[in-house]
Amino acid sequence: xxxxxxxxxxxxxxxxxxxxxxxxxxxxxxxxxxxxxxxxxxxxxxxxxxxxxxxxxxxxxxxxxxxxxxxxxxxxxxxxxxxxxxxxxxxxxxxxxxxxxxxxxxxxxxxxxxxxxxxxxxxxxxxxxxxxxxxxxxxxxxxxxxxxxxxxxxxxxxxxxxxxxxxxxxxxxxxxxxxxxxxxxxxxxxxxxxxxxxxxxxxxxxxxxxxxxxxxxxxxxxxxxxx
Numbered sequence: 604x605x606x607x608x609x610x611x612x613x614x615x616x617x618x619x620x621x622x623x624x625x626x627x628x629x630x631x632x633x634x635x636x637x638x639x640x641x642x643x644x645x646x647x648x649x650x651x652x653x654x655x656x657x658x659x660x661x662x663x664x665x666x667x668x669x670x671x672x673x674x675x676x677x678x679x680x681x682x683x684x685x686x687x688x689x690x691x692x693x694x695x696x697x698x699x700x701x702x703x704x705x706x707x708x709x710x711x712x713x714x715x716x717x718x719x720x721x722x723x724x725x726x727x728x729x730x731x732x733x734x735x736x737x738x739x740x741x742x743x744x745x746x747x748x749x750x751x752x753x754x755x756x757x758x759x760x761x762x763x764x765x766x767x768x769x770x771x772x773x774x775x776x777x778x779x780x781x782x783x784x785x786x787x788x789x790x791x792x793x794x795x796x797x798x799x800x801x802x803x804x805x806x807x808x809x810x811x812x813x814x815x816x817x818x819x820x821x822x823x824x825x826x827x828x829x830x
Contacts, residue, residue: 638701638712639702639703639827639828639830640702640703640714640715640742640744640773640827641702641703641705641709641712641713641714641715642693642697642702642703642704642705642714642715642716642717642769643658643705643706643707643708643709643714643716643717644689644690644693644704644705644706644717644719644765645706645716645717645718645719646678646679646686646706646719646720647678647679648675648676648677648678648679648720648721649675649676649718650673650674650675651663651666651673651674651676651718651747652666652672652673653666653667653672653673654666654667656737656743656745656746656747657745657747658708658713658715658716658745658746658747659708659713659714659745661716662747663737664737665735665736665747665749666726669726669727670727671726674721674725674726675721675725676720676725676749677720677721677722678720679719679720679752680720680752688758689719689761689762689765690704690706692759692762693717693762693765693766693769696762696763696766696784696794696795697766697769698830699795699829699830700795700823700824700827700828700829700830701827701828701829701830702769702773702827702830713744713745714744714745715743715744715747715748715769715772715773716746716747716748717748717750717765717768717769718747718748718749719750719752719761719765720750720751720752721749721751721752722751722752722753723735723751723753726749730753732751733750733751733753733760733764734748734749734750734751734764734767734768735748735768736748736768736769736771737771737772738771738772738774738776738811739774740774740776740811740812741774741826742772742773742774742826742827743772743774746772748769748772749768750764750765750768751764763784763793766784767784767785770784770785770795770819770823773823773826773827774822774823774826775817775819775823776802776810776811776812777802777803777804778796778800778802778803778817778819779800779801779802779803779807780796780798780800780819782794782796783795783796783800783819784819785817785819787804788805794820795819795820795823796818796819796820797818797819797820797821798818799816799817799818800816800818801815801816801817802814802816802817
């Protein structure tokens with residue numbers, strides 16, 4: 604189904620699938636990690652170039668996969684209060700795990716960049732796509748993930764999309780539990796669930812790592828650790 608080392612489009616109610624992915628990145632093993640993963644939420648817009656994943660130099664396999672030399676992402680258009688709420692919400696989604704969600708890049712070391720803003724049209728997607736991220740079934744610590752702005756993905760929806768995209772960069776597949784943050788579907792408040800369920804977008808399938816099920820919370824804890 605999924606190739607080891609691939610690019611996965613993701614987010615609530617989006618159309619692109621993990622199964623259409625290609626190879627562009629090098630992953631890092633996450634078991635026994637000595638420090639938390641840092642995720643930097645970015646709102647100021649950016650020009651992101653095609654290349655091997657590197658948040659510091661804004662190079663992205665997602666951009667390469669879609670056939671562009673670079674993509675210009677416009678800045679987040681919400682006000683300061685809306686941005687603060689979004690960051691706080693994503694922090695809450697990862698509160699139980701060794702993931703630090705911040706707004707400024709660390710002075711040294713790798714981190715995941717979550718760029719919030721722009722439009723799926725920038726990548727040639729239709730407006731039902733709310734975000735996209737690299738995926739290879741393991742932690743891609745220098746990854747660049749994209750969370751698009753839309754009227755449909757605001758407030759809690761934008762928060763859940765951001766958590767979902769970051770989850771892919773941390774190695775999580777799609778879940779068939781509609782209450783899980785890694786699910787395309789929605790049926791209430793979402794979180795990373797501990798129950799093992801089938802992977803898949805709209806139908807059950809084998810998980811990209813070959814497993815028959817995924818427990819998002821347990822898998823995330825195994826890869827990055829509990830807080």
